[in-house]
Amino acid sequence: MAAEVSPRAKIWLGVASVPIILYTLLPIGWILSLSLKSSGSITDRAYASLNKKAWSWENYRYILTGAGGSLFRPALVNSIVICLIATVVGVGLSTFAAYGIARLDFPGKRLILNTALLTAFFPAISIVTPLFNLWRSIGLYNTTLGLIIPYLSLTLPISIWTLTAFFRQIPWEMEQAAQVDGATSWQAFRKVVFPLAAPGVFTVAIISFFTAWNDFVYAISLSSTTGSTAPHFTGSQTVPAVLGFFQGPSQFIPPTGYVAAAAVIVTVPVVILVLFFQKRIVAGLTAGAVKG
Amino acid sequence: MSTIQLKHITKVYGDGFKAVTDVNIDVGDGEFLILVGPSGSGKSTVLRMIVGLEDISSGDLLIGGERVNDKAPRDRNLSMVFQNYALYPHLTVFENIAFPLRLHKNRQSNDEINRLVNEVADVLELKEHLQRKPANLSGGQRQRVAMGRAIIRQADAFLFDEPLSNLDAKLRGQMRTEIARLQRRLGITTVYVTHDQTEAMTLGDRVALLRRGVLQQVASPRELYEQPVNLFVAGFIGSPPMNFLPATVHEGKLQMPFVDVDIPPAIASRLTDGELMVVGVRPEAFEDASMLDESRRASGATFQAPIDVTEWLGNEKYAYVPFEPHPDVQAALDELDRELDGEAMRTQLVASIDSKSKIRPGETSELWVDTSAMHVFDPKTGENLTRDEAAAQQIAEENEAERLRQLKQSKPVGDDKVAV
Numbered sequence: 001m002a003a004e005v006s007p008r009a010k011i012w013l014g015v016a017s018v019p020i021i022l023y024t025l026l027p028i029g030w031i032l033s034l035s036l037k038s039s040g041s042i043t044d045r046a047y048a049s050l051n052k053k054a055w056s057w058e059n060y061r062y063i064l065t066g067a068g069g070s071l072f073r074p075a076l077v078n079s080i081v082i083c084l085i086a087t088v089v090g091v092g093l094s095t096f097a098a099y100g101i102a103r104l105d106f107p108g109k110r111l112i113l114n115t116a117l118l119t120a121f122f123p124a125i126s127i128v129t130p131l132f133n134l135w136r137s138i139g140l141y142n143t144t145l146g147l148i149i150p151y152l153s154l155t156l157p158i159s160i161w162t163l164t165a166f167f168r169q170i171p172w173e174m175e176q177a178a179q180v181d182g183a184t185s186w187q188a189f190r191k192v193v194f195p196l197a198a199p200g201v202f203t204v205a206i207i208s209f210f211t212a213w214n215d216f217v218y219a220i221s222l223s224s225t226t227g228s229t230a231p232h233f234t235g236s237q238t239v240p241a242v243l244g245f246f247q248g249p250s251q252f253i254p255p256t257g258y259v260a261a262a263a264v265i266v267t268v269p270v271v272i273l274v275l276f277f278q279k280r281i282v283a284g285l286t287a288g289a290v291k292g
Numbered sequence: 293m294s295t296i297q298l299k300h301i302t303k304v305y306g307d308g309f310k311a312v313t314d315v316n317i318d319v320g321d322g323e324f325l326i327l328v329g330p331s332g333s334g335k336s337t338v339l340r341m342i343v344g345l346e347d348i349s350s351g352d353l354l355i356g357g358e359r360v361n362d363k364a365p366r367d368r369n370l371s372m373v374f375q376n377y378a379l380y381p382h383l384t385v386f387e388n389i390a391f392p393l394r395l396h397k398n399r400q401s402n403d404e405i406n407r408l409v410n411e412v413a414d415v416l417e418l419k420e421h422l423q424r425k426p427a428n429l430s431g432g433q434r435q436r437v438a439m440g441r442a443i444i445r446q447a448d449a450f451l452f453d454e455p456l457s458n459l460d461a462k463l464r465g466q467m468r469t470e471i472a473r474l475q476r477r478l479g480i481t482t483v484y485v486t487h488d489q490t491e492a493m494t495l496g497d498r499v500a501l502l503r504r505g506v507l508q509q510v511a512s513p514r515e516l517y518e519q520p521v522n523l524f525v526a527g528f529i530g531s532p533p534m535n536f537l538p539a540t541v542h543e544g545k546l547q548m549p550f551v552d553v554d555i556p557p558a559i560a561s562r563l564t565d566g567e568l569m570v571v572g573v574r575p576e577a578f579e580d581a582s583m584l585d586e587s588r589r590a591s592g593a594t595f596q597a598p599i600d601v602t603e604w605l606g607n608e609k610y611a612y613v614p615f616e617p618h619p620d621v622q623a624a625l626d627e628l629d630r631e632l633d634g635e636a637m638r639t640q641l642v643a644s645i646d647s648k649s650k651i652r653p654g655e656t657s658e659l660w661v662d663t664s665a666m667h668v669f670d671p672k673t674g675e676n677l678t679r680d681e682a683a684a685q686q687i688a689e690e691n692e693a694e695r696l697r698q699l700k701q702s703k704p705v706g707d708d709k710v711a712v
Contacts, residue, residue, distance in 0.1 A: 176374070
């Protein structure tokens, strides 16, 4: 399938990709550089020195163990807990829903798919205000569940669509063969269909996690505190929301350095996830199942 | 091992399409039955109803004497080889073959599974591929893995759904022999679906021929060939196919293109003067008249025929003779041709003659035809008027006796006495 690329073309492609790589890496480098500067030098409009000894860990110390830690650490825990639960529940639900849609013939099948797509069309901002009022009256405001539910509504449509496409690719004979071999429907699903759909499931899991991890609108609207700080012992504010309202130790010092350090920290799980799952998202796993 | 009985099996799809109509077949214990027919004849539907992947609209399906209509596929204890093999791509060859055993965790120990898989791998010569994934195997190897998965379980019967249609011609021939050998050795009841009449003729103890969901004839390959019940069976079985010639009944003779022959005495009373019939003659019933000695010449009729094309195949030679058919018969023959997936451009007679024959294309030569090998069909009903029930009965009995003799020598997998 892959077109033959001549060595010459490869060189040119490499050269052409350099500006794009620089363009995408510059802001990340800048954030990293900001996070390593002391508060005094933050406005000097220069990259942090490459000399390791000149790096200042003041920002990280403040955000993790210092005064800022009481705000940042619970927010980080909130983010991780909420995103993991939303991902696991979302992937579970969408796997079963997609399997049903791909395999079964029932009235209203198209309706479900189209409705799922339709809900994804609504901009978050149009839903968030009514949701805020509703959550307040039924007691979901500023709770973990109160954020998980909107995240599910964000990720389920795309997850169901993606996984339906994946399940449709799996030859039905595979499942029928398993049934003839003596498998129950559940065994056939668990031992044959699910392993074959694994690349799709991992893809969907990653997309779901990132959607929740990066969300800002719902987080600032449906939560107010991080919890575990007096006087509020409950709360579900996540890292993006906390950073959005972060003021730092003094109103006279801009919190740029602290925010940069926090931003670097929340990027780490994302990078780890991508590196970890990259190997698992292998396309073409079904190759060789049938004569092709 | 078990018998499979289909009683008045009918399949009607949700949209009202009747795919299979009132099929009755008894598959004996250890018998190799072939379901054959052109595409759309419902043969795969019958197989899928037997295995349980398709619901039976009406009728009874009995396996080992027990009605299984409402049983799930996994409770029927059958094993099946799919057309595209349906191997599990995420599992190794070993695990693919062991899959049916692993589903019943408490039934066998790991050692036992190991032993059985190795035994099956020996039988199918897959030993050195056990740790590979299906993607890295050739078509023939995948085919054998699929068969391994089918035979490892002590299934009551094997079902094959066009298992060779994805292989190239050479491999197909080899695997055909392999399947026949395996079935004879294991002696397990087998139902095999194919559209290829060579497979049907060579593999089966008996062949069931379907046409548009209706069973035409269930008989041994020889009986199908020699005593077909109707025009459809006669046209489907045999390669090159049987020649169909229009014939008018006239004063005790059948007038055909090129030649007139006497009406066989057995059916003389059923024909009236002026009636139009279809005469079926197999290509090998013809011969180059000059290649025959006098005594054989006298047993048939000779005629002059303009040879259009000849094909020399080494062991024999085909001579093609075009002719203008009677328009009334033409409609019936066209219809038959369409059903057999044929695309005949012209009506012609194919004669299989001695390869040493001097007959040349473009010349008129003298051909001989064995008049005793002719079949006379009613063009309206398609019925074979010359079918000899007594002869058919005798062929069936001989065939059954031969089958039972071979069955005695079989040994199922899992027997410790399996000879490798």
